[in-house]
Structures are given as C-alpha cells and as structure tokens.
Amino acid sequence: MSLASAAPSTGLPEFVTRRPGGFYRSTNPSTKLAIAALEVVAAFAVPGWFGPLLVLGAVLATAAAARRLRGLAVIALAASPIVGSILLINIFLLPGASDPIARLGPLAPTWSGLWFGLQTVLRLFAFSTAIALVYLTTAIDDLLADLARRGLGRRAVFVVGAAVQMVPRTIERAAEIVDAQRARGMDTEGRFWRRARGVVPLAAPVVFGALTEVEERTMALEARAFSAPGRQTLLRTPEDGALDRILRWAAVAALAAVVGLRIAGRLG
Numbered sequence: 001m002s003l004a005s006a007a008p009s010t011g012l013p014e015f016v017t018r019r020p021g022g023f024y025r026s027t028n029p030s031t032k033l034a035i036a037a038l039e040v041v042a043a044f045a046v047p048g049w050f051g052p053l054l055v056l057g058a059v060l061a062t063a064a065a066a067r068r069l070r071g072l073a074v075i076a077l078a079a080s081p082i083v084g085s086i087l088l089i090n091i092f093l094l095p096g097a098s099d100p101i102a103r104l105g106p107l108a109p110t111w112s113g114l115w116f117g118l119q120t121v122l123r124l125f126a127f128s129t130a131i132a133l134v135y136l137t138t139a140i141d142d143l144l145a146d147l148a149r150r151g152l153g154r155r156a157v158f159v160v161g162a163a164v165q166m167v168p169r170t171i172e173r174a175a176e177i178v179d180a181q182r183a184r185g186m187d188t189e190g191r192f193w194r195r196a197r198g199v200v201p202l203a204a205p206v207v208f209g210a211l212t213e214v215e216e217r218t219m220a221l222e223a224r225a226f227s228a229p230g231r232q233t234l235l236r237t238p239e240d241g242a243l244d245r246i247l248r249w250a251a252v253a254a255l256a257a258v259v260g261l262r263i264a265g266r267l268g
Contacts, residue, residue: 024066028244029134029143030150034251036130041255043126045262049119055126063133071136072129079128083121090117140164142238149237158221162214169213170206177205 024032043055063069094113101109144161148154181202261267 022066024062024133025137026239027137028238028240028248029138029146030240031244031248031251032134032138034248034255036134038251038255038258039130040127042258043123043130045258046267049122052119052122052126055130056122059126059129059133063129063136066133066137068133068136072132075128075132076125079124083124086120086124087114087117090114090120135164145234145236146238146240148234162217170210173209173213174202174206177202177209 039055039059043052045051046054060069060072063072091109091113092107094110094116097110097112099111101111101114140161143164144157147160148157152160258267
C-alpha cells in the first residue's frame with residue numbers, strides 16, 4: 001500500500017503517516033541505537049588504534065552515504081577546544097613518560113604523551129560521532145514513538161525527549177535573546193571585553209527561560225492527561241522490518257562478544 005493511499009485509510013494527515021526516506025534514515029531508531037552502542041563500546045574496549053579507527057571509519061562511511069558529513073564536521077569543530085586541552089595535558093603531564101621531544105624550560109613534551117593524547121582524541125571522536133549520527137539521521141518523534149512502543153514508560157520517554165531537544169532549543173532561545181538585546185542597544189559585536197560584559201544579560205534570560213519552559217510544558221502535559229493510567233495510543237510507529245531486527249540483534253550479539261572478550265583479557 002502506498003503512502004498516498006495509507007493516509008485516507010487511517011484518517012490521518014500525510015505528514016503523520018509519512019515515513020523517513022534515504023539511506024540509514026529509514027532504519028529503525030532502536031536498530032541505530034544498538035549499532036551506536038556497539039561502536040561506542042568497541043571504540044573504548046578495543047585497545048590501540050584499531051578499535052577507534054575502525055569505528056570512526058564506519059561512522060564516516062555511513063554519514064557520507066546518508067549525506068550527513070557536514071553535520072559531523074560541525075560537531076567536530078565544536079569539540080576542538082576539548083581536543084586541544086586533551087592533547088596539551090597528555091603531551092606535557094602524562095605520568096611516567098620519559099621520552100621527551102624537546103626541553104621548553106621546566107616543561108618537557110613527550111612522545112608517549114603525544115601518542116596517548118592522539119589515541120584519546122581518536123576515541124573521543126569515534127564516541128561522539130557515533131552518537132551524533134543517530135541524532136542527525138533520526139527524527140525525535142520517531143525515536144520517542146519507538147521507545148514508547150517497546151514499553152518505555154511515558155515519564156522516561158519525556159525525559160529522553162527533553163534531553164535530546166535541550167541543546168537545539170537552548171541555541172534557538174539564545175539566538176532569540178541576542179536579537180532582543182540588540183534591539184535594545186546592547187553591543188554584541190564589538191570588542192572582546194564588551195561582548196564578555198554582555199554574557200550575564202544573555203545567560204540569565206536563557207536560564208530563566210529554560211525553567212519557565214519546563215513549567216509550561218509540564219502544565220500542558222498535565223492538561224492532556226499525561227499522568228492518566230492506561231496505555232498510550234500511538235498515531236504512528238517507525239517500521240521495524242526483518243532487516244532491522246537482524247541488524248539490531250547482530251549488533252547486540254557483537255556488543256556482548258566485545259565486552260566478554262575484554263573482560264576475559266583477549267583484546268589486550
């Protein structure tokens with residue numbers, strides 16, 4: 001049955017019955033979560049360079065096929081301050097390192113610290129991109145509907161949804177507040193010290209706005225019988241075909257195997 005004929009038969013509008021399309025985006029959300037969990041565990045459990053390189057290569061290949069490389073590049077750019085601090089701390093302060101690259105007064109950067117820092121950064125990128133790919137290729141409504149269908153309580157589903165939507169909503173709210181403050185004459189594009197002075201007038205409305213939004217959302221949910229007993233009726237649930245189930249259980253089995261091999265000391 002086509003989507004065009006599905007909408008009239010259910011009495012629902014087309015935007016509700018429309019299924020996600022494109023490579024990997026049409027995969028069931030739970031399957032993508034299982035694959036991401038396997039990649040995260042493999043990035044940290046497999047020692048050396050092989051684990052994180054394999055995970056990062058798989059994530060980048062999937063993101064390229066799904067046309068989401070630009071989103072991962074933005075996330076990598078946002079993580080650059082953390083990457084820089086990890087490299088500096090390990091290069092100069094790695095305990096037990098005795099192979100200095102050079103002497104810079106009291107400081108001595110070491111080769112061991114450099115390699116360990118690069119491995120740590122690689123694991124960080126593998127972990128963050130694996131999680132980010134799920135977010136970039138999954139509609140939040142589909143994720144929450146799939147979790148609810150699998151028995152996750154409505155309160156837990158609400159917490160997951162609020163956590164996932166917190167960052168983009170905070171960014172959106174901050175942009176609105178910046179525009180409002182500019183309209184009131186605040187300098188947000190001048191010299192550094194002027195912009196630093198304007199952080200408090202921006203940060204306070206963001207925090208209080210977030211608290212107010214939580215209260216408003218809670219009242220709206222209660223008005224819609226959020227706490228009422230009984231099972232929820234879902235208008236739409238993501239498809240879960242045979243291929244999705246095979247991939248999901250294969251990822252779970254591989255995850256258990258990696259953890260078991262790590263505990264048994266076969267990976268190190």
